[in-house]
Amino acid sequence: MLYKHLPLLPIVLPLTGAVIALLLSRSRSLQALWTLATMLTALASSTWLLAVVWRSGQPVVFQSGGWAAPFGISLVGDLLAAVFVVMSQLVLATGVLYAIGSKDSVVRYPTFYPLYLMLATSLSGAMLTGDLFNMYVFAELLVISGTVLTAVSDDRYGTEAAYKYFYISLLASFFMLLAVGCLYVSYGTLNMADLAQRIAVDTGRLLLPGIGFLMATFMVKSAVFPFHFWQPDFHTAAPTAVSAMLSSVVVKLGVYGFLRMTTLLFLPQAETIRCLLVVLGVVGVIFGGLSAIGTHNVKRMLAYSTLAQVGFILVGIGWGTPLAIAAAIVFAFNHSLIKAAMLMLAGYVASRAPVKSAGFDVVTGVGRSIPVAGVLFFIGSLGLAGIPPTNGFISKMFLFSSGIDAAELGSLAFIGMGSILTLVYTMRAFQRIWWQEPSGGAKAKPGGDHLLAPAILIVLVLLLGLWAEPLVQVAKDTSVWLGNPADYIQAVLGG
Template sequence: MFEQPSNSILAILPALIPLTGAAVAMLLRRHPYAQAAWAFGAMATACAVSAWLLWQVAEAGQPLVLQLGAWPAPFGITFVADPLSSTFAFMAQLVFVFGFLYALGAKDKAVHHDTFYPLFLTLAAGLSGALLTGDIFNLFVMIELVVISGAVLTSISDDRYGPEAAFKYFLISTLASFCLLFGIGSLYVSYGTLNMADLAQRIAADPNRPLLAAAVVFLAITFMIKSAAVPFHFWQPDFHTASPTPVSAMLSSVVVKIGVYGFLRLTTLLVPQFDWLNGALIVSGIAGVVFGGLGAIGTHNAKRMFAYSTLAQIGFIYVGIGWGAALSIAAAVLFTFNHALIKSAMLMLSGYLASRAPIKTAAFSVVRGVGKYAPLGGVLFLLGGMALAGMPPTNGFISKLMLFQSGVLAVQAGEMAASLGVWLPLALIGFSSILTFVYVFRALMVIWWEPFQPKSPEEKVKPRGDSLLAPAGLILLCLVLGLWAQPLADWSQHVSGWIGAPANYTRAVLLPEQSTLK
């Protein structure tokens, strides 16, 4: 059986390295090149460490746990790298490395701001910390770090509406944080602990405390706002359109996954007995798929289009979590990983087009015909669009296939009743792919097929734009993961099996004599 694993500093390093890197990068603010090189080096190191962490967790077959200050679990702050959190942390850091790569080659004025790289590093640190922490109050602190860095990064955007978007985002996110604090307070007054493992155990022992349902509703609202799920999505397209390209690529791909992670923990670890939560997730997911797809068709800006498309993709992930069968949770994890790669690449490509356009914006009226001068960008856009719609041989196809299969198999095996909540999402997978084709290929035609029509003779396509290295790398990863999908699919099934048994988690975190959850 499992024994208490030794303290491993590795569990906190993915958050600690960017945080320390940010402090040093702040000192280097008078030396822009040194600062950029240092920040990229810190991020690459952090990514390598989280890959090593993931490998260690996979090798050992049990989580690496760090009890800060050697205080045993329910009393101190715990960092837990179990298969789920280490996979998510690796995904976040991998995409962040490409984000830094894009920022290094970007022509934006924002990336030359002397606080850009430090804030970008704290964004990565807050995200990794929120994913790896095993303490629910620490989760709040890390989420606040993400919110404040994200808002400042957006307010220094080249887009003149940056401060407005940052204000909206900050207002909504602060409300979400207060909801989270309320949930934390309600949980604490009911169960007297903040440690997630201890909390899971105490909730399982006594699930009838009056404030539990209220706490779960508050937490669910927080996570829905964080991942911009319907009906809490209204701030997201504005915010993701106005932020600088490297930042919006991160926000729309990995930062929204905090909510996905939170729901995976809620439905498997903390309150697996609350079936209504799964129902709410399915309803929100279906609404997100329909609304996101239709909203993306109605936009006039490439960045905004992909921001709406995130709503639809998050909807599919929620449906997978809401179904709750082992395979569908595995599909949700796989979908999360693949969507992070695809969406960041597509937003970087839109930013690239905006950097080539006469005026720096991704509005279709401005970038019309710009693609004629960017053939490589067109190939990448086509491949990324295929991945977004779920066409083979890309990884988007694998994630949609697995989600579809999990729904069908769960009904056949009798795990789920063949109700509307199953058949409607299955049909929507096809419907959403058609919608995705419509909006991606409309963008492709407008940008690459139509001739460039300058409004005045001095309007010209800029000869050089942002570097295409980062999106090319991400699209390459999408293709590799589409053609060689077995390892990731196997791993996500392992993750799903692991989080399906919450006793694994509590046993690893708590001391043996405190662990009572069977």
């Protein structure tokens, strides 16, 4: 096949870029520009991959090292992986833009940009790989680069939040290793296509512990309700450019894992997993929404909001009809754009506040002298709450209509309530920052972070709200693909 090396590009480009960026650490501006160029090239390559995969109608599989499928590591660019990689790299590219315009001292840390590129590498790698152990390696790389970026944050408690996260993530990676061991001893393979084929015909002795450990891993990765406790601290303490990435695209790795588990790996057990996902999702929506209302910090509020929004996506995966899975994919894509933009705007407000903090007592009234950010934040809030001219409306409408279609009215009522909570907390934040009088005559500082990156994201939010057909069509096609795991298995093992 002509394009068979294509799944390699989104992984290798940022990886090479990271090494070269490390060599450029003497000149900060050159390093930043190099990182931006690398991210844009990687974004172009992953978009190319998506275009090729979507047009040709079959997955692009690369067998690394020329080893045939179940023995070597295969990189599989199917439509799901391609959509998620494009989403990640789009948001990561705007994150570089934000970092370049940021006044945080952390972006002048010599290894900031190389680590950032490693984050991009590992995220693309974990999504494109077709091998369970390889996914573990990339997930570990993701955790380490994200943690280092937070540990050097300007926030006083960055190191502690990073420690908390890293501790939990190490436990999660032990869970993943245990799952790898359980599946290997039962089936003698770690290739996901091969595993799926074998699991479909025979129940191994250690299959159920394997499923449980893998569930726990992905639940920690995407901060699903009972394993969420590290997430608000971590996403609040991280530097803005990084926390916008962590809260939008990095948590999507768990979502991707759940999609793979229910549509490819564990098809005979998928019903049980889906049941669990619906319950966890509903609890996450309600708990995240209520906690977000109770916070005193804009960034922390948005971190809890991620908990709720991931809950919506899990409910979509849990309903499990083709329409609901398509809705979950659309929701994941749109949420990444909105949440990254909102966190960048919160960071921008914090950078203009008298004391650098995103606490409500500090930022109250700061917004009165920065109306442009207010407009962007307002549109972002509409997106988060799901109100018409934005893409958030498309994703919520699609999700709710798929719920009605699947006749899941009980969980639908719960997430409907949860979606009203979104409106409460975003509007309260908007009102406190842009409407209320500043307390004690605090004025916004002149200068601050640059607004270009959140502006680009908000434009995309509006654009995808007004012209949603392409994304919805891709998501629908993806869910059709996910309905035929035999094609995936055939492409990996027979190619």
